[in-house]
Amino acid sequence: MKALKTLLIAIVVLVAVLAVGGLLLSPKYTLSRTTTVNAAPDKIYALIADPRGWKQWSAWNQRDPAMAIEYSGPASGAGAVWAWKSKSQGDGRMTFTTAEPPKRLGYELFFPDFGTTSTGDFRLEANGGATQVTWTMNGDMGSNPVYRWMGLFMDKMVGPDFDAGLANLKAQAEKP
Numbered sequence: 001m002k003a004l005k006t007l008l009i010a011i012v013v014l015v016a017v018l019a020v021g022g023l024l025l026s027p028k029y030t031l032s033r034t035t036t037v038n039a040a041p042d043k044i045y046a047l048i049a050d051p052r053g054w055k056q057w058s059a060w061n062q063r064d065p066a067m068a069i070e071y072s073g074p075a076s077g078a079g080a081v082w083a084w085k086s087k088s089q090g091d092g093r094m095t096f097t098t099a100e101p102p103k104r105l106g107y108e109l110f111f112p113d114f115g116t117t118s119t120g121d122f123r124l125e126a127n128g129g130a131t132q133v134t135w136t137m138n139g140d141m142g143s144n145p146v147y148r149w150m151g152l153f154m155d156k157m158v159g160p161d162f163d164a165g166l167a168n169l170k171a172q173a174e175k176p
Contacts (some may be wrong), residue, residue, distance in 0.1 A: 018145065025148040031155050032136040033162040039173040041124040041131045045102035047172055048122050050075060051082035051094065057168035059161040060089045077101070109137070116142060133169065135162050 037044055047053045051071055055061045067086040073079040077099035085091045091112055098106030098121070106121040118139035125132045139154070141147035150157075 018149070025145075025152065027141045027143065027148050027151065028139070029141065029151040029154045030136065030138045031158055031162065032134060033159065033166055034132060034134040035166040035170055036127070036130050036132050037170045037173050038130050041102035041126050044124055044131055044133060044169065044173045045105065046076075047169060049077050049080070049096065049099060049101065049105050051080050051096070054082070057165060057172050059164035059168065060086075062168070064088045077105075114147065116140070116147070133166060135166060137162075 047057060052075075055069075061067060064086045067084050067089060069082055069084045071080075071082050073081045073095075076096075078096055080096045081093065083091075083093040093110045093112075095108045095110075096105060097108050097119075098104065102124055104121055104123050107119065109118045109120065110116075111118075116139060118137050120135070120137035123134045123136070125134075137158070139151070141151040
């Protein structure tokens, strides 16, 4: 009986430490990846500013080709929206919020399963015959201590998808 009581106390203390610790963590995270693409900014911008073009290079679309996607708003640039439902990749909606062709595309990303919204952008900077592409995402995990712990690992969880997406984007943009 004493062992059970000790175990219960240990579990309560662990839960309290995780909950309080989670509340002390910053709810904000930032994730960013950069690559150099041997193509003009215009060519790259066309692939990112049209939500339909993401099927060609996004790691998420490639992992679930059967993902159900709906498009709304303009075909590309500010106001273009795509929403998806996927058993393996989750559900979400991306709205392009800012368009500065061919230099910047801003977006808002909403995940209904978590009730969280992230923002971010693509920045394209010409450098000789190549373009430096930086993909950034900023988010707020809110007041849920479990989500705040997840925020600590966003770079490890989502960073590889950004790396794969940028590698695919590079391959698409560098095609003759």
